[in-house]
Amino acid sequence: MISLRDISKKFPNGFTAVDNISLEIEPGELVVLIGSSGCGKTTTLKMINRLIEPSAGQIFINGEDVLQGDPIELRRNIGYVIQEIGLFPHMTIAENIALVPQLKKWSKAKINKRVNELLELVGLDPAVSAKKFPHELSGGQRQRVGVVRALAVDPPIMLMDEPFGALDPITREQLQDEFLKLQATVKKTIVFVTHDMDEALKLADRIVVMHQGRILQCARPREILRNPANDFVRDFVGADHTLKQLSLIKVREAMQTDISTLYADESIAAAREKFAQGYRSMVVIDRRGIVKGYVNKVHLNEVREGPVSQIMRTRFSSIGPDKSLKEALTLMIQRDAGYIAVIDERGTLLGVVSTNSLHQLVGEPYLEVEGEVEGIEIS
Amino acid sequence: MKFLKYMALHYDKIGHLLLQHVRVTVISLVLAAIIGIPLGILITKNEKAAKIVLYVAGIIQTVPSIALFGFLIPVLGIGLKPAVVALVLYGQLPIIRNVYTGIKTISPAQMESARGMGMTGFQILRRIQIPEAFPVILGGIRTAAVALVGIAAIASIVGAGGLGDLIFEGISSVNSTVVLAGAIPAALLALAIDYVLGVLERSLNPMPTMKK
Ligand SMILES: Nc1ncnc2c1ncn2[C@@H]1O[C@H](COP(=O)(O)OP(=O)(O)OP(=O)(O)O)[C@@H](O)[C@H]1O
Numbered sequence: 001m002i003s004l005r006d007i008s009k010k011f012p013n014g015f016t017a018v019d020n021i022s023l024e025i026e027p028g029e030l031v032v033l034i035g036s037s038g039c040g041k042t043t044t045l046k047m048i049n050r051l052i053e054p055s056a057g058q059i060f061i062n063g064e065d066v067l068q069g070d071p072i073e074l075r076r077n078i079g080y081v082i083q084e085i086g087l088f089p090h091m092t093i094a095e096n097i098a099l100v101p102q103l104k105k106w107s108k109a110k111i112n113k114r115v116n117e118l119l120e121l122v123g124l125d126p127a128v129s130a131k132k133f134p135h136e137l138s139g140g141q142r143q144r145v146g147v148v149r150a151l152a153v154d155p156p157i158m159l160m161d162e163p164f165g166a167l168d169p170i171t172r173e174q175l176q177d178e179f180l181k182l183q184a185t186v187k188k189t190i191v192f193v194t195h196d197m198d199e200a201l202k203l204a205d206r207i208v209v210m211h212q213g214r215i216l217q218c219a220r221p222r223e224i225l226r227n228p229a230n231d232f233v234r235d236f237v238g239a240d241h242t243l244k245q246l247s248l249i250k251v252r253e254a255m256q257t258d259i260s261t262l263y264a265d266e267s268i269a270a271a272r273e274k275f276a277q278g279y280r281s282m283v284v285i286d287r288r289g290i291v292k293g294y295v296n297k298v299h300l301n302e303v304r305e306g307p308v309s310q311i312m313r314t315r316f317s318s319i320g321p322d323k324s325l326k327e328a329l330t331l332m333i334q335r336d337a338g339y340i341a342v343i344d345e346r347g348t349l350l351g352v353v354s355t356n357s358l359h360q361l362v363g364e365p366y367l368e369v370e371g372e373v374e375g376i377e378i379s
Numbered sequence: 380m381k382f383l384k385y386m387a388l389h390y391d392k393i394g395h396l397l398l399q400h401v402r403v404t405v406i407s408l409v410l411a412a413i414i415g416i417p418l419g420i421l422i423t424k425n426e427k428a429a430k431i432v433l434y435v436a437g438i439i440q441t442v443p444s445i446a447l448f449g450f451l452i453p454v455l456g457i458g459l460k461p462a463v464v465a466l467v468l469y470g471q472l473p474i475i476r477n478v479y480t481g482i483k484t485i486s487p488a489q490m491e492s493a494r495g496m497g498m499t500g501f502q503i504l505r506r507i508q509i510p511e512a513f514p515v516i517l518g519g520i521r522t523a524a525v526a527l528v529g530i531a532a533i534a535s536i537v538g539a540g541g542l543g544d545l546i547f548e549g550i551s552s553v554n555s556t557v558v559l560a561g562a563i564p565a566a567l568l569a570l571a572i573d574y575v576l577g578v579l580e581r582s583l584n585p586m587p588t589m590k591k
């Protein structure tokens with residue numbers, strides 16, 4: 001879709017900000033450019049819509065040589081979002097969004113419809129927001145408007161330069177989540193600049209690590225974490241890259257499903273037999289598979305007769321299968337639990353995540369659940 | 380009392396001079412804007428040119444008006460012409476300066492996103508720069524207008540007419556009543572123009588809820 005070939009930028013003052021980089025971006029791919037300040041991310045981005053003209057190299061979009069064409073027409077077909085947003089203060093939100101459609105000579109009716117549709121897309125009520133001026137919105141709302149303004153004519157390509165960089169952490173996460181959902185439906189080809197590794201890991205299909213105008217590594221997030229190309233990338237990824245990996249892996253992928261369980265209505269004697277196989281803790285479910293609690297081996301001696309429900313502990317920790325392992329670990333630490341149950345929305349047991357499964361991850365970066373692990377050991 | 384009596388007796392003459400005054404001021408102001416606004420826009424594209432133009436406009440401002448009229452008479456003779464030329468020159472600094480700063484203070488982020496969304500230079504000028512700088516530009520015109528009313532009074536010495544005629548007549552005959560009969564309407568005229576342009580500025584402000 002987008003193809004940069006041996007692109008360089010030497011500024012008139014003689015400084016080479018981008019030094020012979022090549023990059024192929026697939027349709028629908030979200031590529032994140034990351035690197036320390038001044039490494040040439042913005043310069044690279046702006047060469048794609050020719051806000052900066054490359055001093056050498058070629059850029060192709062869908063096979064067409066961009067540098068030979070009309071930059072104005074090019075830009076109208078590429079959404080552009082910057083950190084400072086650049087909404088026009090003398091225009092209402094609706095007018096801001098309508099600008100590019102107007103430049104493209106859309107009819108009034110079509111523009112109105114599109115504006116409303118876009119505002120709704122990012123959770124802004126058109127009846128309320130359309131007539132407001134930018135200074136009447138919160139920072140997060142303004143940035144949402146910045147994003148949909150860039151989406152107005154449904155351009156196939158979006159360039160985004162630290163779009164969420166100026167927001168507070170909570171709003172930023174919120175917008176990232178919304179943005180991911182949006183991208184899942186609109187499937188744009190996106191080049192996204194950030195210097196926040198967590199943001200890159202969260203959003204990127206592919207991460208391009210830049211340093212001094214060059215590309216050091218270009219790979220999928222997990223690959224960057226597992227196999228940093230060199231020490232610079234390793235440092236950039238950070239000492240906590242193991243933990244970062246946890247945020248990329250879903251509970252569903254890491255949970256152990258082949259586990260022994262107790263039924264709440266089975267007898268304590270039967271439970272004792274199961275524990276004799278060497279387990280130290282087991283999840284208790286009812287006959288429909290809904291989690292009810294857990295029993296540790298030490299609880300077995302509290303009551304000698306009766307159903308398991310008499311000795312089970314009902315305060316248990318659980319997590320959904322689509323949460324990240326990082327969240328699972330956080331929960332385990334908070335609750336001081338050796339494992340937590342993975343349940344679906346109805347409370348049905350899907351499996352468990354234990355500190356054991358996390359340990360395996362550290363050694364073997366990408367997880368393979370071992371089939372022979374049965375039940376849970378709490379160490 | 381004497382003043383009011385004089386006014387009552389000579390209201391048609393004063394009215395006539397007032398109209399002359401308005402005429403020379405308005406003609407000059409319109410011409411000053413026609414020249415100053417494009418000039419102010421042009422120099423936003425070139426820092427060096429901006430420095431020079433603003434410097435020259437500043438110098439003109441410091442030339443005493445009597446001296447300027449003196450220079451102009453040998454070239455343009457007497458009457459409306461030298462008066463208008465002088466007033467246009469005096470109007471340049473506030474107009475050019477406000478156009479220039481009004482446009483220059485638009486944030487780089489806005490300029491970047493305007494370019495990034497594929498607007499041409501002219502579209503940016505028409506849809507972003509001028510509308511956004513409009514209150515500031517109008518402010519410059521307002522400043523110029525008030526100054527020109529005052530200077531137009533002095534233009535009476537080159538035979539442009541206006542309320543200056545009364546002021547000078549009063550001075551030469553040492554009659555303060557006549558001076559006042561010229562000066563007070565001139566001052567009221569300045570206030571009225573200032574008020575009208577002020578109202579216009581507010582009502583045309585594209586950001587109605589963000590009054591500056
Ligand atoms: N117009 C210019 N003239 C000269 N040097 C420039 C120009 N624009 C940028 N540079 C330099 O080029 C280098 C790369 O700039 P760029 O804006 O691409 O960095 P960046 O990676 O986006 O950094 P940041 O994370 O701080 O935004 C910087 O060292 C910058 O000083």
Ligand SMILES: [Mg+2]
Nearest residue numbers: 041042043161
């Ligand atoms: Mg940058």
